[in-house]
Amino acid sequence: MAGSTASPAPGRSRPGWIMSGEMAEQPAVLRRILADGAPAIRATAQRIAARRPRFVLLCARGTSDNAALYAKYLIEIRLGLPCGLTSMSTTTAYGAEPHLDDVLLITVSQSGGSPDLTASTKAAREAGAITLAVTNNADSPLAEVSEFHLDLLAGPEKALPATKTYTAELLALYLFVEGLRGGDGAPAALLPDLAEQILARGAEIRELAGRYRFAERMVITSRGYGYPTAKEAALKLMETSYIPALAYSGADLLHGPLAMVDNISPVIAIVTEGRGGAALQPVLDRLRGRGADLVVVGPQAQVAAASGGFLLPTDGVPEEIQPILEILPLQKLAWEVTIARGQDPDSPRAMAKVTQTR
The missing domain is CATH 3.40.50.10490 (Glucose-6-phosphate isomerase like protein; domain 1)
Incomplete structure (x- = not known):
């Protein structure tokens, strides 16, 4: 009309x-x-x-x-x-x-x-x-x-x-x-069916996001195939919620940056099941030893040993394609944290869809 x-x-x-x-x-x-x-x-x-x-x-x-x-x-x-x-x-x-x-x-x-x-x-x-x-x-x-x-x-x-x-x-x-x-x-x-299952678990992510509403900084770590996931998760948190999120390879974290982690420091570890996760184990042990607030995205045993986490369905999923699933709960986490902080993830400040770098 x-x-x-x-x-x-x-x-x-x-x-x-x-x-x-x-x-x-x-x-x-x-x-x-x-x-x-x-x-x-x-x-x-x-x-x-x-x-x-x-x-x-x-x-x-x-x-x-x-x-x-x-x-x-x-x-x-x-x-x-x-x-x-x-x-x-x-x-x-x-x-x-x-x-x-x-x-x-x-x-x-x-x-x-x-x-x-x-x-x-x-x-x-x-x-x-x-x-x-x-x-x-x-x-x-x-x-x-x-x-x-x-x-x-x-x-x-x-x-x-x-x-x-x-x-x-x-x-x-x-x-x-x-x-x-x-x-x-x-x-x-x-992958598509597993991705659907992960994205349907929004309530778990919302509960997890409550830990980070007032966070002043975060550390995200992984090794091997999971390291790009750590970097992308940190980028999503920074560009949507503006929380300074530092991504480190687990090996690099031990070379100095570990000193800034204490019992009030939020740390997210992406544990890719396979050789990368095994290589990360000494880092997880050191983080627990420092009393870090450690949340794990990964397999059952690692989630159970952390302060909190998100269990990934990785049975039968080769290590090299697990990153396609790992990032999904972390994208939703960035969204939930941003909403909880009263901001709009659709409109990050100082961003454009096409960046005119030369």
Whole structure:
């Protein structure tokens, strides 16, 4: 009827409704990648594998940088290839001219619109690199300048804090690395259902969030495949709730920063079941010895031995894909803490969806 005003959809007037909705989409996004994206990812991996890259470079910023770090672990462990993270300013600010023949450059970006990522990728291609863009926008400037492209198929992401594109990046990168080694990524098939189970446990996360409403700082730690999860969880907490959250590899935590942990210091440990979790055990023992307020995201035995935690369903889940599940309760934790502190996770201050770094 002319002149009428449509009522907002249920919940749309509440703070954080956009981020909340996008977190809830993640099982569907994972299913879409497995059903619709996996064949193209595998075909691209086969074409690149035929070029026999001798070294891999990863290029990213922010949340995508944490996804790239996850890919670094995959590439070094699963492929045995040397792998490094680029310093984009060497080309964009200093004009360096690298020699990148037979090097694979993987640039990861949700939007594909950051000028420094595009410029760095263009320079790498001109320097002889095989260039692959991993984005949520097939028409982006980054996709245009890259030789190959993987589409995340996550759909529009409107919340400033990235959630569904992060888990989409992890899955796409896992499938790509598996494709490089001739695998089909079949173990990932169980992820969407497990993701649904985790996201349905909102009451547990809400109770856990009460511990951090008045936190002045936090420490988040892990090792191995879980370390990128620690970095991404810290980023989500900082950009939504503004709590200074420091992420450390468990090994680095023992080299000095452990001194700042005491019996009132909140510490979250992501314990990936497997070799990474075993390597973290001495750190957990030291944290308990210092009386830290330790919360564990991980398997039953570690959660039971901590002050609190969130049990992950990891039975039958290979260590290398557990990070796709680990981040889910931590995304929701950041959302719940932000709401409890009277802030809106959809509108973090000083943030833009496309960061114009050069």
